[in-house]
Amino acid sequence: MTLAELVREDEYIWEVPEGTAPGMRVPGRIFLSDALMKYLEPGAIQQVANVATLPGIQRWSLAMPDVHTGYGFPIGGVAAFDATEGVLSPGGVGFDINCGTRLLATTLFKEEVEQRIDEFLAALFQAIPSGLGSKGPLRLSETELDNVFSSGAKWAVNHGYGDAKDLTHCESDGCLDGADPSKVSPLAKKRGKPQLGSLGSGNHFLEIQYVDQICERHAANLFGLKEEQVCIMLHSGSRGAGHQICTDYLKVFQGASRKYDIKLPDKQLACVPAESPEGRNYFGAMAAAANYAWTNRQMMSFWVRNVVEQKFGATATLVYDVAHNIAKLERHSVGEARKEVYVHRKGATRAFDKDSSYGIGQPVLIPGSMGTASYVLHGTKKAMATTFGSTCHGAGRVLSRKAAKRSLTWKTVIENLRQKHITIKTDDLSAVPEEAPEAYKPIDEVIEVVSKLGISKAVARLAPIGVIKG
């Protein structure tokens, strides 16, 4: 599939017309500026078209400006399926179920933290397990793990890891309804049990940032963000539990797709009717993994707060927590009708126009690549009307991890960070090039596109000063 097959609808909207690939039920839409077009891979266009063939898809198969080729669905992909006539697809969620981002705003300012950055980073590195095969400090019983799967961040709050107000600052209050731990395999439980309360590796990180630009003053005030204020951003997910749940159901769905006579252009798109027993089982297990991830991030926040208090006598407030790999049952306008749909966001973030705790569009947290800015945005009515309440999730890869390692050395990457006054801590130096800025699209351009489209609006820009790379 080539760029020539795209039809430009608008400055930032490129349509993949129905008929581009056999069996498309709706057109595709890719949101890109001219500057981002050079990064668009033919494989990603094909995947947008493939998703459009799945039963029950509504309006469009969408791709956000950080789109790149994934497995089955593109990363940056959003698709909504009718709740009764449509499907659920593990490939539309991804292996790291409820991989997401959380932001804590401290009472500290840049100057006081910069002077003690090494000490601060070392304390955080010690407090939060990170890296390959990292394990949490808890030894959970099977019953407690099931409670985590059922209750999400509430489990952590009930066990002293934060307070009830934190829950109102989490997407879905940190707990997805419909979780069913009995649909999680013993193997997934075994993988998840030792890892609760750990960052993991790969692109997961903890970053010490400061607010270097306020883009929208009113919203920034509501979110409690001020210039030079130090924030902590966490990026992590459901660890081995989520990976195994996705693997388990992909296997089940291979056979079940045939049983329900669903024609698949790609095995990784295996799906079943949402209302089928297999679909209900997957949703129960996927929601359990989502809840595990919210618990995980809540626990790590508690340790961050401890360090902030012990080292500086300061506090940290949860600004928000968003998921960017998830499927959720939501109500949206489709044409003239209001419909229940399963919105699959794979490398895409919810951007609802209302948040009850802040009274404006929900906070949207978009991490940049290591060493570049991250953004806080808010959701909009335009997102509700055009993207099922969704926006981008990050900068989006342009180099595979392997290609990044081939073209960059860790010494160069660390030196480049040092020149920007950014300190890094990791127990795996060899993996540092994988997350270098050169491996990602420019975040500022991605944010410019979603802001100009109006599917979310920039509130504040955060610059990094310290990174723990998982």
Place this chain on the structure above:
Amino acid sequence: MNQLFENAAEALESTLVMLESVALRDTTTIEMTSDSCEDLLYDWLAELLVTFEVNRSAVKKCIVKIAGLSLNAECWGERIDPNKHILNTEVKAMTYHNLQIKKNNVYHAEVTLDV
């Protein structure tokens, strides 16, 4: 085909851990049957990944025997010790992305890991 599966195992294991640091200490047997050759390769590597992630055991060497769509493998390796072994990359999962086995003069398989 046997050698293809043995080489695929080595490719996966060396992604996970520096195999030079792993000794041939423990032996395990893995048996499975799948619906197609591609599925068998997927299931084989998924089983090795689970062995690594859950049992924390690395496989350095294996002898695979395939009969039809069934596999029997004798595996040698040892339990991971963070003080002794150098871990490489955390592999989240096997994927079906572009999964294929081709035969020209030799068998050639393509497998994509989510890392």
